Amino acid sequence: MDKKRLIVVVGAIALGIILQLLIWNGVLNAYYAQVLTMMSIFIIMATSLNLINGITGQFSLGHAGFAAVGGYFSAIITTRLQLPLPAPILFTVSLLVGGCVAALAGFLIGLPTLRLKGDYLAIATLGFGEIIRVLFLNWKYVGAAAGMWGIPGYTNFLWAYMLAVLTVVYIVHFMNSSHGRACISIREDEIAAETMGINTTKYKVMAFTFGAFFAGVGGAVLGHLIRLLHPATFSMTFSVEILLMVVLGGLGSITGSISAAILLTFVSEALRRFNELRMVIYALMLIGIMLFRPQGLFGRKEFSLDLLTNSKLNFKSSKNRGGEHADS
Amino acid sequence: MLKVNDLNVYYGGIHAIKGISLEVEEGQIVTLIGANGAGKTTILRTISGLNKAKSGTIAFKNTEIQSMAAQNIMAMGISQVPEGRRIFSAMTVLENLQLGAYLRKDKAGIKKDMERVFDKFPRLLERIKQQAGTLSGGEQQMLAMGRALMARPKLLLLDEPSMGLAPLLVQAIFSTIKELNQEGTTILLVEQNAHMALSIAHQAYVLETGRIVLSGDAKELACSPEISEAYLGGSVGH
Amino acid sequence: GTKPAEPAAPAAGEQPAAEGDIIIGGILPMTGAIATFGQSSKKGVDLLVEQVNAQGGVLGRKVVFVAEDTKSTQADSATAIQKLIQQDKVVAVVGEVASSNSLAAGPIAQDAKVPMVSGSSTNPAVTEVGDYIFRAAFIDPFQGAVMANFASKDLKAVKAAIMTDANSDYSIGLGNVFKEVFTANGGSIVSEVSFVSGDTDFNTILTTVKNAKPDVVFVPSYYDTVGLILNQAKNNVGFPAEVKFLGGDGWDSPALFELAGDAADGHYFSNHYSPDVDSPEVKAFIDAYQAKYNEVPDALAALAYDAANMILKGIEKAGTTEGPALRDAIAAIELNAVTGKIKLNEKRDPVKSAVVIIVEDQKQKYFTTVNP
Amino acid sequence: MPILETKQLIKTFGGLTAVNGFEIYLNKGELIGLIGPNGAGKTTAFNMLTGVYQPTSGEINFLDASIVGQYPYEITQKGIARTFQNIRLFKDLSVIDNVKIAYHQNVSYSVLDSILQTKKYRQEEKKITEKALEFLKIFKLDHKSQEYAKNLPYGEQRRLEIARALATKPKLVLLDEPAAGMNPQETQELLGLIKWIREYFDLTILLIEHDMSLVMNVCERIYVLDYGKIIAHGTPQEIKSNPRVIEAYLGEEVPVC
Amino acid sequence: MAEFLQQLINGISLGSVYALVALGYTMVYGIVRLINFAHGDVYMLGAFAGYFAIRTFKLPFFAALIASMAVCAILGVVMERIAYKPLRNAPRVAALMTAVGLSMFYQNFTIYRIGAQPKAFPKMAQVNWQVMGVTISNSQVLILGTAVALMIILHFVVQHTKMGKAMRAVSLDRDAAMLMGINVDNTISFTFAIGSALAAAGGVLVGQYYGVVQPLMGALPGLKAFVAAVLGGIGIIPGAMIGGLILGVAEAGVSAIGFSTYRDAVAFAILILILIVKPAGILGKNVREKV
Numbered sequence A: 001m002d003k004k005r006l007i008v009v010v011g012a013i014a015l016g017i018i019l020q021l022l023i024w025n026g027v028l029n030a031y032y033a034q035v036l037t038m039m040s041i042f043i044i045m046a047t048s049l050n051l052i053n054g055i056t057g058q059f060s061l062g063h064a065g066f067a068a069v070g071g072y073f074s075a076i077i078t079t080r081l082q083l084p085l086p087a088p089i090l091f092t093v094s095l096l097v098g099g100c101v102a103a104l105a106g107f108l109i110g111l112p113t114l115r116l117k118g119d120y121l122a123i124a125t126l127g128f129g130e131i132i133r134v135l136f137l138n139w140k141y142v143g144a145a146a147g148m149w150g151i152p153g154y155t156n157f158l159w160a161y162m163l164a165v166l167t168v169v170y171i172v173h174f175m176n177s178s179h180g181r182a183c184i185s186i187r188e189d190e191i192a193a194e195t196m197g198i199n200t201t202k203y204k205v206m207a208f209t210f211g212a213f214f215a216g217v218g219g220a221v222l223g224h225l226i227r228l229l230h231p232a233t234f235s236m237t238f239s240v241e242i243l244l245m246v247v248l249g250g251l252g253s254i255t256g257s258i259s260a261a262i263l264l265t266f267v268s269e270a271l272r273r274f275n276e277l278r279m280v281i282y283a284l285m286l287i288g289i290m291l292f293r294p295q296g297l298f299g300r301k302e303f304s305l306d307l308l309t310n311s312k313l314n315f316k317s318s319k320n321r322g323g324e325h326a327d328s
Numbered sequence B: 001m002l003k004v005n006d007l008n009v010y011y012g013g014i015h016a017i018k019g020i021s022l023e024v025e026e027g028q029i030v031t032l033i034g035a036n037g038a039g040k041t042t043i044l045r046t047i048s049g050l051n052k053a054k055s056g057t058i059a060f061k062n063t064e065i066q067s068m069a070a071q072n073i074m075a076m077g078i079s080q081v082p083e084g085r086r087i088f089s090a091m092t093v094l095e096n097l098q099l100g101a102y103l104r105k106d107k108a109g110i111k112k113d114m115e116r117v118f119d120k121f122p123r124l125l126e127r128i129k130q131q132a133g134t135l136s137g138g139e140q141q142m143l144a145m146g147r148a149l150m151a152r153p154k155l156l157l158l159d160e161p162s163m164g165l166a167p168l169l170v171q172a173i174f175s176t177i178k179e180l181n182q183e184g185t186t187i188l189l190v191e192q193n194a195h196m197a198l199s200i201a202h203q204a205y206v207l208e209t210g211r212i213v214l215s216g217d218a219k220e221l222a223c224s225p226e227i228s229e230a231y232l233g234g235s236v237g238h
Numbered sequence C: 001g002t003k004p005a006e007p008a009a010p011a012a013g014e015q016p017a018a019e020g021d022i023i024i025g026g027i028l029p030m031t032g033a034i035a036t037f038g039q040s041s042k043k044g045v046d047l048l049v050e051q052v053n054a055q056g057g058v059l060g061r062k063v064v065f066v067a068e069d070t071k072s073t074q075a076d077s078a079t080a081i082q083k084l085i086q087q088d089k090v091v092a093v094v095g096e097v098a099s100s101n102s103l104a105a106g107p108i109a110q111d112a113k114v115p116m117v118s119g120s121s122t123n124p125a126v127t128e129v130g131d132y133i134f135r136a137a138f139i140d141p142f143q144g145a146v147m148a149n150f151a152s153k154d155l156k157a158v159k160a161a162i163m164t165d166a167n168s169d170y171s172i173g174l175g176n177v178f179k180e181v182f183t184a185n186g187g188s189i190v191s192e193v194s195f196v197s198g199d200t201d202f203n204t205i206l207t208t209v210k211n212a213k214p215d216v217v218f219v220p221s222y223y224d225t226v227g228l229i230l231n232q233a234k235n236n237v238g239f240p241a242e243v244k245f246l247g248g249d250g251w252d253s254p255a256l257f258e259l260a261g262d263a264a265d266g267h268y269f270s271n272h273y274s275p276d277v278d279s280p281e282v283k284a285f286i287d288a289y290q291a292k293y294n295e296v297p298d299a300l301a302a303l304a305y306d307a308a309n310m311i312l313k314g315i316e317k318a319g320t321t322e323g324p325a326l327r328d329a330i331a332a333i334e335l336n337a338v339t340g341k342i343k344l345n346e347k348r349d350p351v352k353s354a355v356v357i358i359v360e361d362q363k364q365k366y367f368t369t370v371n372p
Numbered sequence D: 001m002p003i004l005e006t007k008q009l010i011k012t013f014g015g016l017t018a019v020n021g022f023e024i025y026l027n028k029g030e031l032i033g034l035i036g037p038n039g040a041g042k043t044t045a046f047n048m049l050t051g052v053y054q055p056t057s058g059e060i061n062f063l064d065a066s067i068v069g070q071y072p073y074e075i076t077q078k079g080i081a082r083t084f085q086n087i088r089l090f091k092d093l094s095v096i097d098n099v100k101i102a103y104h105q106n107v108s109y110s111v112l113d114s115i116l117q118t119k120k121y122r123q124e125e126k127k128i129t130e131k132a133l134e135f136l137k138i139f140k141l142d143h144k145s146q147e148y149a150k151n152l153p154y155g156e157q158r159r160l161e162i163a164r165a166l167a168t169k170p171k172l173v174l175l176d177e178p179a180a181g182m183n184p185q186e187t188q189e190l191l192g193l194i195k196w197i198r199e200y201f202d203l204t205i206l207l208i209e210h211d212m213s214l215v216m217n218v219c220e221r222i223y224v225l226d227y228g229k230i231i232a233h234g235t236p237q238e239i240k241s242n243p244r245v246i247e248a249y250l251g252e253e254v255p256v257c
Numbered sequence E: 001m002a003e004f005l006q007q008l009i010n011g012i013s014l015g016s017v018y019a020l021v022a023l024g025y026t027m028v029y030g031i032v033r034l035i036n037f038a039h040g041d042v043y044m045l046g047a048f049a050g051y052f053a054i055r056t057f058k059l060p061f062f063a064a065l066i067a068s069m070a071v072c073a074i075l076g077v078v079m080e081r082i083a084y085k086p087l088r089n090a091p092r093v094a095a096l097m098t099a100v101g102l103s104m105f106y107q108n109f110t111i112y113r114i115g116a117q118p119k120a121f122p123k124m125a126q127v128n129w130q131v132m133g134v135t136i137s138n139s140q141v142l143i144l145g146t147a148v149a150l151m152i153i154l155h156f157v158v159q160h161t162k163m164g165k166a167m168r169a170v171s172l173d174r175d176a177a178m179l180m181g182i183n184v185d186n187t188i189s190f191t192f193a194i195g196s197a198l199a200a201a202g203g204v205l206v207g208q209y210y211g212v213v214q215p216l217m218g219a220l221p222g223l224k225a226f227v228a229a230v231l232g233g234i235g236i237i238p239g240a241m242i243g244g245l246i247l248g249v250a251e252a253g254v255s256a257i258g259f260s261t262y263r264d265a266v267a268f269a270i271l272i273l274i275l276i277v278k279p280a281g282i283l284g285k286n287v288r289e290k291v
Ligand SMILES: Nc1ncnc2c1ncn2[C@@H]1O[C@H](COP(=O)(O)OP(=O)(O)OP(=O)(O)O)[C@@H](O)[C@H]1O
Pocket: B011, B014, B016, B034, B035, B036, B037, B038, B039, B040, B041, B042, B043, B083, D154
């Protein structure tokens, strides 16, 4: 790891620990802790969707489905199996299991959708997400329509935050490797990528698998935060909400996703008490931002390129053309 | 017929056209040559209204058109074969040609012009029902030309019509341009193939990074040593 | 960028709480899939707070109600109640409407020792979360059994069909209880179909149900859907008039008759109260509600009104707003509420009688009372 | 022994036979031209050679093995690289990233290596960056390595596309109209470049071009395609004077001065 | 047999509701390549416009239908000018997200202004016909008939009229279309006007068919219509009809054989299977890009 990046990562970890200390000694109350935790979860969700949508250019609307798989399977580990493990280990195991089963789902969904492009892929992944939801809705073992409750509240801010840091580090490192560049080249021009010797199938499936893994972890963290899982949580609206964060931050920009996840969570909180007007204002704000910055807050750039990526781009006078990949 | 005066065009901060003035006499072929990125396309797009000039005037038949909308400029009798052909790829060859005549109402005239196009480009008739996007590069160029002709323009703007064409077709295209001109269409021609362009043009302007550096009679320019040095690649011929 | 959220400004029209006021929180689905229930509930509580303050408040202090939107989701319910407890220091919370959301909010209230009273969450699990969680409604098993017994005993039905909303645990829960009790009574279930909330076309499943030739059809869902179902059953699918449709408290809304028209006539549902029931509470509530909002209250409004009332009466009785004392006071409450007599059992669920209502001439009519 | 040989390649689109019995061979180290009227099927032939289209029938042997039915990436990995008639750079990426991507198949570190940023990853990444810069230097693009590809002038984009193709370490390069859109001056430069890369990288080259000043000056042999069929094959001198080719393709010369 | 036929009729009438909404969806998509997520909500607003036209302004049904179409046509044009036009040269997802924002706005603004409670939409006098033991109502026939008629008209307009050619030209290449003398702004406005008027017609017809209007009524049919449009090949007008009918019949079939809890899952599974076989939808041509 180069030095600058090491500083960022160490700084990020330190920030997490400081915040958690403030939470423990009550400077930040449980509400702030909850909001910070939600922000972390959305960072996990948004950056992992960015891997699929922004970096690899595959328009996916099924992220909620992966989160559902991760959430439910991790909760099965912590509630149904009665494993004789201490809580932190049990939680770790459940996160891994949730992530892996979600990754498997991502892999399976990635396969048949390879033939599809743009909007067709979007609707197919949306369909997969809905199918997953309906399956949970009918699965009595996990409570079916009543949802699964009594999940231990293992998630605290520190867990969510550290997992978010891990996710971001993973995705940034991946992005900056030859494998990540392969994904980016698929987004830019699939035919050209193929003639560069890149197995586009492999990398699309890989992006779906990795993206789904982290979405699964995100779902697991969420489940152990609200201590309840309900199929309705993982509806299409949830996928759209995460997509909003990715687009708002800038497709392909990890710092953009992070900022947008924080911003939208914050705004949604700040507006909560407006009740019926809450979503009206929220919607107007979204439209406003999109009109004002169509390429997203960060475009395709990173907030501090020096620190987070190897390659420094010379961004002069260029119109961002992100999102062209969505052309069918 | 067309008078461009002190034209300045910007792309964001980039000053692409720097105070250019040029004139096209009715009935002539005027060619605009220059290296890649000199601003040739930009001038044509500004004339046809796709780009807007920051300052300067463009007068067509004594009417100032620089602030008119593209479709209204077309309606005045200016037609353009854009760079990169820009045919309607998911439409058939026939539909592309019909769209060329979008502003026209004279059915009989349209039919006649359609025949004229097929006469000049028989390949298009062979492919009349084919999706334009699957045509070969050369076929697409023919279609783009044919489509522009369907508007029966008074002034035809051609942006690199010979690009990607087989030698035989390059000759064909150039003789078509000449024919069109003889039939009364005024032509402003942008070309990389300076050789050919100068051979059919009356007047020529040489462009370098947004400025006109040379202008004059095409035949004279063609034979001038500076031109053949810089734009004709020395003594080239097959 | 991890700045904590600032407390939001209160929405227009709401008075900010002053020193010494009693602040009651509300977590309600004001937007999202079940916004209609949240809005009715809020109207109910607002009415009560207005009435109480007009009479000098509670313990001589003014009552302030702050409602937070839950967007009809679990995650938002959890955050909303957290915010009320931490930021607004509410002494108790009304809500959530749906059981699944109450289950997400419950543990937080329990941990913070702040009583939470849900008006309409009917899943038994809601109050099992802990001793700070209460409700004003009866629970699903009771209501489902009421209608199953009513079907077999009063209507002498032997063949029943069940239509449930696959997305709603309330609906499915009631369906299951009905099935259990009805078959135990010797009846048989001839058809079970489901739909999802938001559907508008029920012709297909109604055709299936009709062809199974049931004596009764149990549709434990909400009035917006039920209105359409009854309408299509009569007008499109042509159900014979002898086949009775049965439902639960979810049917209770004037909108049902608007949507179903005369197609609702002759069918039955169970409810917490009937406007016909000659109780002063019901009459006063309906009059006040109509005066304030110019519409007839639905069950959600009545239940939320009662839930908030349980809290305020609890405070009065406890003489304090301290969590543990308030909890004990609410647990021991006896209240002649709009939706019936509320007295809680050891599971903190009200032991209430249910009324069965028949629809006649597009109006509710009291039919019978069933005691637990 | 030819490095590439095709037998009776046919490609039809619906009712249209775009390529009809295409047969060519390329010996190692040769620089061969493929010319023919527009729509003759030249690009389609390239597309079959690189796996972008599946031939309707026929054989393609590369290095003594059939490559019919393989994916484009497999064919690239076997050693065939190409450029496109309409430039297909990764427009929104930097010049150097364009070249780095082409190195992908030669990268040996795993995903795990890159996540953990192991020594292997760091060494190889360093090597890739160095190599890519080296390539850019060869193509005189190194001073623009951080520029967006789409911001390059046309001629440089063409050069970058060739550089990118060569970075895949091919044995055979297919160039589809590399001089299109270039002025005569630039075409002359390109001509020199093509000759030079063949020597330097020890390549076999097949190129499609309509600019006779290029084709006739660099190619050792030329195939002429018309209506999907090879109608002539020979040295530039033979082709220039072939009446069929003149009639179908070249036409008569027009003197200017 | 009679039951089978009845269910088929049920499926077809559900499908024609989807088709009716999908037509406008697909047309707007076909011309501006925008998944107008707010389309389902324009349908809802159209239904409300019809509701108020009948309830408040006491218009007869058909006058209300026309009024609602006119209101929504204007709304469509305004919406395009304000929210989509500035994004014409922006990445496509930007416009998609604005559409999501608009959808949220329409839904929540309606909830805010009118309330979330459903309202009863006045029904037309119901006539049921019995054919071979199968019940068909006049509303069903009206909706199916309208959908088919609109499909034919739209298809004709887009494929064979001058305006239609202009619309398609705009969809393929705006600059080139301008060079043909086409007024691109007007063409796009026209597209949105028609698309939104169609949504409104759908809203009013469906509103009266089911007898209800409410702020979220556009969400589910909007989604299903989108699925139907994709199924048929998005941008292809007859595809919307085919997609809608397939979806409707499939849903009815799944419910009829007793799997109603899995209805949506099966509908989506069918969609995915069809897309795997035909990646551009049933009528879509899967042309590999020519390189
Ligand atoms: N859309 C654009 N955004 C920014 N800069 C542009 C744009 N289009 C053209 N330019 C710049 O304007 C200048 C003139 O470009 P123009 O396309 O007019 O040149 P040209 O003479 O037609 O070149 P060519 O021979 O390559 O077609 C160039 O420097 C080009 O990079």
